[in-house]
Amino acid sequence: MAQELVHIGQVEEIESARGDRILRYSVEIFHKGLHEHKIISAPEEDILENKVKIQLKKWDDKWNAARQKAIQKGKMQANQAEAASRTKEAEAAFKQLENILHDTLKVNDAIDWNAIKRIDKFPDLPPQKPVKAPSKEPPPRPDESSPAFTPTFNFWDKVFKSKMQQKLEESTRKYRAAIAEWEKEKAVIENYNRHAEDEFKLATVNWERELKAWGIKRERFVKKQERFNQKIEALKAAYIKNDERAIIEYCEMVLNNSKYPESFPQSFELEYNPENKMLIIEYELPNLNKIPRVKEVKFFSSKNELKEIEISESQAAKIYDDVIYKITLRTLHEIFEADKINAIDVISFNGWVVAVNPATGKKETNCILSIQANREEFMQINLSKVDPKVCFKNLKGIASSRLSTLTPIPPILRISKEDRRFVEAYAVVGGIDQETNLAAMNWEDFEHLIRELFEKEFSANGGEVKVTRASRDGGVDAIAFDPDPLRGGKIVIQAKRYTNTVGVSAVRDLYGTVVNEGATKGILVTTADYGPDAYEFARGKPLTLLTGSNLLSLLMKHGHHAKIDLKEAKRLLAEQEIN
Numbered sequence: 001m002a003q004e005l006v007h008i009g010q011v012e013e014i015e016s017a018r019g020d021r022i023l024r025y026s027v028e029i030f031h032k033g034l035h036e037h038k039i040i041s042a043p044e045e046d047i048l049e050n051k052v053k054i055q056l057k058k059w060d061d062k063w064n065a066a067r068q069k070a071i072q073k074g075k076m077q078a079n080q081a082e083a084a085s086r087t088k089e090a091e092a093a094f095k096q097l098e099n100i101l102h103d104t105l106k107v108n109d110a111i112d113w114n115a116i117k118r119i120d121k122f123p124d125l126p127p128q129k130p131v132k133a134p135s136k137e138p139p140p141r142p143d144e145s146s147p148a149f150t151p152t153f154n155f156w157d158k159v160f161k162s163k164m165q166q167k168l169e170e171s172t173r174k175y176r177a178a179i180a181e182w183e184k185e186k187a188v189i190e191n192y193n194r195h196a197e198d199e200f201k202l203a204t205v206n207w208e209r210e211l212k213a214w215g216i217k218r219e220r221f222v223k224k225q226e227r228f229n230q231k232i233e234a235l236k237a238a239y240i241k242n243d244e245r246a247i248i249e250y251c252e253m254v255l256n257n258s259k260y261p262e263s264f265p266q267s268f269e270l271e272y273n274p275e276n277k278m279l280i281i282e283y284e285l286p287n288l289n290k291i292p293r294v295k296e297v298k299f300f301s302s303k304n305e306l307k308e309i310e311i312s313e314s315q316a317a318k319i320y321d322d323v324i325y326k327i328t329l330r331t332l333h334e335i336f337e338a339d340k341i342n343a344i345d346v347i348s349f350n351g352w353v354v355a356v357n358p359a360t361g362k363k364e365t366n367c368i369l370s371i372q373a374n375r376e377e378f379m380q381i382n383l384s385k386v387d388p389k390v391c392f393k394n395l396k397g398i399a400s401s402r403l404s405t406l407t408p409i410p411p412i413l414r415i416s417k418e419d420r421r422f423v424e425a426y427a428v429v430g431g432i433d434q435e436t437n438l439a440a441m442n443w444e445d446f447e448h449l450i451r452e453l454f455e456k457e458f459s460a461n462g463g464e465v466k467v468t469r470a471s472r473d474g475g476v477d478a479i480a481f482d483p484d485p486l487r488g489g490k491i492v493i494q495a496k497r498y499t500n501t502v503g504v505s506a507v508r509d510l511y512g513t514v515v516n517e518g519a520t521k522g523i524l525v526t527t528a529d530y531g532p533d534a535y536e537f538a539r540g541k542p543l544t545l546l547t548g549s550n551l552l553s554l555l556m557k558h559g560h561h562a563k564i565d566l567k568e569a570k571r572l573l574a575e576q577e578i579n
Helices: 045-072 076-098 100-105 155-159 161-240 244-256 313-338 388-394 443-461 504-517 532-538 548-557 566-578
Strands: 006-008 012-015 022-031 036-042 267-273 278-285 294-300 305-310 346-356 363-374 464-468 478-482 489-496 521-526 543-546
Touching: 006 045, 012 504, 022 045, 022 504, 036 045, 076 100, 076 294, 076 305, 076 313, 100 313, 155 161, 161 244, 244 267, 244 313, 278 313, 313 346, 313 363, 313 388, 443 464, 443 478, 443 489, 443 548, 489 504, 504 521, 504 532, 504 543, 521 548, 532 543, 543 548
Parallel strands: 278 346, 489 521, 521 543
Antiparallel strands: 006 022, 012 022, 022 036, 267 278, 294 305, 346 363, 464 478, 478 489
16 A cells, blocks of 8 residues: 555544543554545454554555556446446345345354464565675685796706796796786685675674564564453453453444444443343434435446446335344344353344434434344344344334434333442632641542532533542542533543642543543642643643643632632641651
8 A cells, every 4th residue: 555645543542531541552554545434443452453464455445446446437338347246246235135134143252262363474584594605715826836937948048047047037027917907806805704604794784683583573462462362362361351441342342243334333331241141233224315326327438428227216125124124133142142251141232323314414323223132032033034123122122113304202111321430529719818828728629629610610601520439549530521612522521739849640541531531621629730741741632721820810710718828738637647
């Protein structure tokens, strides 16, 4: 995939409300060419990385297909092939919808624990060990006694001594020239051997360094794989022991394995009650716009154009109703079949649809069907031969006569949205005066004071502020519900009765809580101040940092006075600890 077409954002950590663990990891990815983006989340970084790779591969295939079609466009032969191909795609899309229920009956929906473990080998090959180049041997030293350097004398050489002397001197000259050439060649070879030796030593050092780095990388890969597999084993053990959280996570895995058209939302929320062994599923169903309309693509050579032949609205509505009933039955089947420890006796399924109301033009979320199915009764049904709608009605499911109208119905049973963390509030602000040192207050009283102040702040717009159960864990201290259509929503408030500068970790915790709670904003209130790294982290995020001075100003705004003396507070708190 061309890197310039893909943008991967920063991975966000979504922490628990208590701030003691990371619940999920989330990242937003974009494809500029396809004008598509997606937010992907997963409980583990490993799983998130794998899901991102799968999505990028899908986009890569889609982008390549789009480019290929663009190349073929305008050519008659290519257009004919494209018409046939798109018709085949359209037929396949309708076939997929038709087989939504039957496809799941062909597979075992139970999680294969070994299959989801990571057993792939480390992909990188070790660096290749350098091979020393063979040394070159210098030529043998010229032998002065060899015939090449030994003159032969004839009769006249012996008679004329000068001629003999000339031959002797010539032989000596040749020998000395041969020695000089030999020494020169020997020096070249020795220099080559020294250079080859130095290169081999350097290559060996680099190889040893690369081998060490490769070993570290391989060890990290293996340990990461082992940690992942250990988590799978831990989840399996917890599931077998009927751990409530593990059962929910197991069911999430089952439903995530279900293959649907990519345009379908496939988003859901689960709640499990171990006492009555009931699983509640709040499932987001596709709206009518997700049903394909094109049934055939024809190429008209006379106009050199492709024309899409669509199904009628009544046909689309009929297909939509059929698909929704099939998804409902399929979901029930997958959970019951996958439940190998008999943890679930009853499933309560609510199907929700997000769509624009044509009467108001506003987006609405409505429950369009609801059903409660008993395992024993449901598993007796032969889903391969049923009429989905008739089967749904026979199971006492509730829905309008035509699901495509998106007529809302009351769910049989819903996941409880009541936040059990909320506790009864009590008044504090009336008991403070100018001598009250906020930095030395009882920490629980301080949280209720903050609740009172923000209740006064939001009450003008009909807002409400609730205090959460005391935990002293740095989690949510209060939650405000502001009905203002522009600035309102759910606001997380944390109170820090500190005598020292608040560090960036507290601000990070607040941001993680805002994301985890699905809040629109987070407010951190302290009796002290914040470090520069805290302000830097909060920049550009939906966070407000209120210092001790801001807190005193807010009190004065609502007619109350107090003081913040950090030195006095440190002394008083130290004395309390001693006593």
